[in-house]
Amino acid sequence: MEKESIDLIYIDPPFFSNRHYEIIWGDEAEIRSFEDRWEGGINVYIDWMKQRVIELHRVLKPTGSFYLHCDWHAGHYLKVMCDEVFGYKNLLNEIIWWYHDPAGTVRDRFKKKHDTIFFYSKKVDAHNFNLDAVRTPYKEGTVRQAKHKTISFGRITKTHPLGKVPEDVWEIPFINSQAKERLGYPTQKPEALLERIIKASSNKGDIVLDAFCGCGTALAVAGMLGRHWIGIDISPSAVALVKNRLKKIGVGEEEFDLIGMPKRVEDLRRFKPFEFQYWVVTEMHGTPAPRKSGDMGIDGLSFMEHAPIQVKQSEGVGRNVIDNFETALRRYYKEQTSNMKGYIVAFSFGKGAYEEVARVKKEGIEIELVTVQDILDKRFVLRQEVKKEIPVQEKELELWQKQE
Ligand SMILES: C[S@@+](CC[C@H](N)C(=O)[O-])C[C@H]1O[C@@H](n2cnc3c(N)ncnc32)[C@H](O)[C@@H]1O
Known part of the structure; x- marks a missing residue:
């Protein structure tokens, strides 16, 4: 200055x-x-x-x-x-x-x-x-x-x-x-x-x-x-x-000009865990959850549909995270047996995660895997708006299978 x-x-x-x-x-x-x-x-x-x-x-x-x-x-x-x-x-x-x-x-x-x-x-x-x-x-x-x-x-x-x-x-x-x-x-x-x-x-x-x-x-x-x-x-x-x-x-x-807010994945890696969580949930237009529900594996609720969001500040999120989130979703939706929905946000996901998402889908639980890059590029919010037919994780799984 x-x-x-x-x-x-x-x-x-x-x-x-x-x-x-x-x-x-x-x-x-x-x-x-x-x-x-x-x-x-x-x-x-x-x-x-x-x-x-x-x-x-x-x-x-x-x-x-x-x-x-x-x-x-x-x-x-x-x-x-x-x-x-x-x-x-x-x-x-x-x-x-x-x-x-x-x-x-x-x-x-x-x-x-x-x-x-x-x-x-x-x-x-x-x-x-x-x-x-x-x-x-x-x-x-x-x-x-x-x-x-x-x-x-x-x-x-x-x-x-x-x-x-x-x-x-x-x-x-x-x-x-x-x-x-x-x-x-x-x-x-x-x-x-x-x-x-x-x-x-x-x-x-x-x-x-x-x-x-x-x-x-x-x-x-x-x-x-x-x-x-x-x-x-x-x-x-x-x-x-x-x-x-x-x-x-x-x-x-x-x-007004907003200077220095995160623009790249690298910026977000440096965030403190709470700041990262808060940034992700608010960028998704959701509501950050109180600490207590965070302990249950839910860091926020999505806009409108109020579906649980879990945020992981890590790469290559795997099968076990999906399994734990499945348990959290079952607890959140209590008696419900179908139409359960949730989001997991991370820098990237492993093959096991996509496979697990495909498995739980058959049991009436839809888990959407969202990358931080999707949020940075506003792809997540746009996707919500246009309500695409094919969920991203199915496409990702196809890609994994092709790679194999
Ligand atoms: C006492 S609060 C200010 C409250 C403010 N007057 C208001 O009415 O909301 C102090 C603020 O300083 C910020 N802060 C801490 N370290 C800082 C730093 N190195 N540079 C800029 N802000 C910092 C904190 O994030 C916090 O928001």
Whole structure:
């Protein structure tokens, strides 16, 4: 990215919390997960963050602002590191985001109910700050005093027609389980929080960058406020969520560039098992299954017909995988004795797999073997649409027999 090209940067990186986030949410029981583990301790984490903050400082315009969202896990270490990169005097605020949340009981300390957001300018007197866009209502008492020109603390109370200058402690509710904006991504931040940051520190037409964008809260809000945006995330499932989120608010895929998503089989070999599974099932337009059913050999359900999908990140899948999947299908379809259907996705299948598929077909179970290449080339989705007469595995078996 070009130097000094961005107006506002907001980042909400993994918090050094040594937890593996994973939640199962909603009717479709979707799983979202990302890892937040730092084997080598806090110094490894801070070094890792520093490399990124240096780059972010480079791409920020001299009039730009930088917001780093963190919490008690590493906040103090991050502040010292950011002071080194941005300069101590460029820290404008240490914002406390305070959220009420009845969850959790502690008996030996106070409840931890706030995050910290460090707000830096690149150049202290040059930064853009739209105070009037983020003023908040006065307390009723203040308005009353001002009306009657009351003297308080030796000064005549005067109010601004747009409201008061907000303080650095922000009380914004956490996204609750019923909230409309909730997508189920662990650590998803409320839109109201991002709205205040984006309104304060950017103008319409400016560029907002979120380099750890998760499910895209900053991007969605930036778009709604008429800003351009750039989002980065290492997790393909987060990027898939961003795509869906944008679609829901009327932003089509033709309106943004998607860079770095897998295009070749080699890219997919490098995916973590869960990311791979999630990618396969969503590309098939199916629904990822909760972990529990994954244990039963079902990683997702197909679109419309809700047939089980099993995903294998391997080559030459053989007879035994088909046999195990047959058992999983029988369990899934319970009493049913015919019209059972399922999909197995892998990089490639061996001859034994095709033979086994032909065998179970006679027993009323249709297993379709789908290669990752089929999914990458959109052949799978197209095949579903045109509903071809000859299932692919029969053709593949013919080929095997010919080869012999
Ligand atoms: C705390 S979450 C961000 C949540 C986001 N603010 C939201 O509202 O959805 C941190 C994100 O950083 C991503 N991440 C972790 N390591 C990364 C890396 N090296 N580069 C880019 N993104 C990374 C994770 O995949 C995760 O989505």
